[in-house]
Amino acid sequence: MMSRIWPxxxxxxxxxxxxxxxxxxLAFAAMLALAIPSLPDYGLGVEGAVFRxxxxxxxxxxxxxxxxxxxxxxIPAEFERRTVYNVLAKGVSRWEYLVGTWLGIFxxxxxxxxxxxxxxxxxxxxxxxxxxxxxxxxxxxxxLEMGVVTAFAASVSTMAGPVVVVTATLAVVFAGHSRSxxxxxxxxxxxxxxxxxxxxxxxxxxVAHGSGVPxxxxxxxxxxxxxFVGLFLSVGVLILSRKDL
Amino acid sequence: xxxxxxxxxxxxxxxxxxxxxxxxxxxxVDDVSISVQPATIHGLLGPNGAGKTTTLKMLxxxxxxxxxxxxxxxxxxxxxxxxxxLGFLPEQPYFPMNLTAIQAMRFYARLTGxxxxxxxxxxxxxLSRVGLEDAARTELxxxxxxxxxxxGIAQALFGNPRVVILDEPxxxxxxxxQRDVRNLMLELRSDGVTVLLxxxxxxxVEAVCDRVSIVNRGRLAAEGDINTLLxxxxxxxxxxxxxxxxxxxxxxxxxxxxxxxxxxxxxIPTGATRAVVDAIDESGGxxxxxxxxxxxxxxxxxxxxxxxxxxxxxx
Numbered sequence: 001m002m003s004r005i006w007p008x009x010x011x012x013x014x015x016x017x018x019x020x021x022x023x024x025x026l027a028f029a030a031m032l033a034l035a036i037p038s039l040p041d042y043g044l045g046v047e048g049a050v051f052r053x054x055x056x057x058x059x060x061x062x063x064x065x066x067x068x069x070x071x072x073x074x075i076p077a078e079f080e081r082r083t084v085y086n087v088l089a090k091g092v093s094r095w096e097y098l099v100g101t102w103l104g105i106f107x108x109x110x111x112x113x114x115x116x117x118x119x120x121x122x123x124x125x126x127x128x129x130x131x132x133x134x135x136x137x138x139x140x141x142x143x144l145e146m147g148v149v150t151a152f153a154a155s156v157s158t159m160a161g162p163v164v165v166v167t168a169t170l171a172v173v174f175a176g177h178s179r180s181x182x183x184x185x186x187x188x189x190x191x192x193x194x195x196x197x198x199x200x201x202x203x204x205x206x207v208a209h210g211s212g213v214p215x216x217x218x219x220x221x222x223x224x225x226x227x228f229v230g231l232f233l234s235v236g237v238l239i240l241s242r243k244d245l
Numbered sequence: 246x247x248x249x250x251x252x253x254x255x256x257x258x259x260x261x262x263x264x265x266x267x268x269x270x271x272x273x274v275d276d277v278s279i280s281v282q283p284a285t286i287h288g289l290l291g292p293n294g295a296g297k298t299t300t301l302k303m304l305x306x307x308x309x310x311x312x313x314x315x316x317x318x319x320x321x322x323x324x325x326x327x328x329x330x331l332g333f334l335p336e337q338p339y340f341p342m343n344l345t346a347i348q349a350m351r352f353y354a355r356l357t358g359x360x361x362x363x364x365x366x367x368x369x370x371x372l373s374r375v376g377l378e379d380a381a382r383t384e385l386x387x388x389x390x391x392x393x394x395x396x397g398i399a400q401a402l403f404g405n406p407r408v409v410i411l412d413e414p415x416x417x418x419x420x421x422x423q424r425d426v427r428n429l430m431l432e433l434r435s436d437g438v439t440v441l442l443x444x445x446x447x448x449x450v451e452a453v454c455d456r457v458s459i460v461n462r463g464r465l466a467a468e469g470d471i472n473t474l475l476x477x478x479x480x481x482x483x484x485x486x487x488x489x490x491x492x493x494x495x496x497x498x499x500x501x502x503x504x505x506x507x508x509x510x511x512x513i514p515t516g517a518t519r520a521v522v523d524a525i526d527e528s529g530g531x532x533x534x535x536x537x538x539x540x541x542x543x544x545x546x547x548x549x550x551x552x553x554x555x556x557x558x559x560x
Contacts, residue, residue: 003355014344086338088307092325244302245307
């Protein structure tokens with residue numbers, strides 16, 4: 001099983017690195033990170049918190065751009081160019097193809113987010129003399145959320161083109177962070193437990209302004225990640241298994 | 246060892262209908278059955294849009310059949326596990342164009358399950374087998390169509406498949422390339438591999454196929470041994486040298502008389518062969534050949550398609 005999933009993932013990683021989009025996004029984000037210290041001055045002791053908050057926001061945007069650019073295009077392009085024929089004819093299951101594609105994009109994102117976090121740490125050390133290790137917790141949360149977003153985008157891309165995928169994914173990201181707005185009022189409060197929320201991945205406050213995220217919370221975040229990814233990829237597999245190529 | 250009673254490929258009652266909202270139901274394939282015996286080359290023929298590629302796609306699980314049984318070596322080939330002994334060359338194979346040939350081959354080798362230690366050797370051997378050994382490190386974006394076709398054939402042969410499906414393998418190849426592909430198919434057959442060949446090139450099919458299935462308008466129009474299909478029952482073809490015209494005794498029996506390469510070529514009723522040969526001997530001609538009359542595949546194909554198309558027309 002992994003012997004078929006992993007080569008598909010590696011192909012996605014290799015292809016992504018050749019396309020240079022990752023480098024462009026990373027370079028742009030790094031430039032922004034370097035510019036954070038030039039933000040207007042805050043009171044003593046607050047600069048580090050502001051830096052961490054903006055840094056996490058940059059990680060988030062970087063992750064989202066990579067997730068959308070890779071997940072929205074990869075599968076529709078493979079269908080259109082028919083490169084998927086050779087893959088599936090080798091006895092690869094459609095679910096293995098989808099999971100392999102997701103895994104490849106997730107690995108690209110993990111590498112990019114890790115590289116970006118290192119850049120932010122370096123800027124933090126140089127500017128504030130603080131390596132800001134808790135940034136890694138924030139980056140992990142972003143990576144997990146982007147893994148979920150990628151799973152959703154990849155699933156939608158099995159039946160729709162890039163424009164629809166990007167629109168639908170941004171809508172889900174917005175909805176995922178709007179539980180309190182959309183069902184927080186008294187009228188819809190009872191729906192709250194069923195609302196598919198990404199709030200579990202929002203650790204900006206403890207990372208930027210607090211003392212980090214407890215280990216138990218990080219573990220529970222991974223459980224939420226696995227649940228969402230499993231759900232979205234299952235739906236994607238269901239759609240893909242019924243598709244005529 | 247393969248059970249000799251099991252067909253290498255079995256398609257039984259294949260049917261595919263496409264539904265689109267607001268459009269009439271489109272029947273692309275209707276009750277097509279094909280049985281391919283082990284270690285043979287079976288041709289799948291038909292005009293554009295006849296349902297050949299849809300049938301092949303159903304066989305390898307790319308298109309979901311509406312009905313039918315699809316088996317490769319006795320296993321359900323619509324499921325991934327049933328395709329592990331299968332090599333497939335799609336019509337106009339597409340590859341990730343930013344890879345080199347050897348990188349693409351390594352990728353397909355891994356998917357096929359070739360052990361890591363054998364990947365490089367097997368990839369190089371297959372590239373060499375299709376004449377691409379000098380282009381192993383060339384980016385596929387720089388490949389000609391013929392080279393991509395050769396690469397498609399090479400990747401289909403990973404893992405020594407026992408069944409190979411080739412959809413238009415000679416497409417885009419020059420005459421030498423076409424000859425190489427024909428020889429490759431014959432080699433595969435002699436190695437015990439079963440080949441299902443879908444092709445528009447009737448000369449290629451006639452040269453290599455043991456049996457053919459002809460599909461028209463989504464239905465099976467004919468299936469059988471290629472010699473049986475092409476032999477014209479009750480007629481014999483005769484070639485004669487050394488005569489400018491046939492003697493009267495032969496002339497009254499001869500049909501389709503033609504002068505080709507200094508020889509008279511004509512057909513006669515098989516029962517009159519002795520009399521015609523004697524008449525030609527007596528008039529000083531030399532009999533070059535006497536053989537059962539055989540249609541060209543082109544003629545047979547055209548006639549069959551015209552017939553099945555007429556039958557399909559509403560009265």
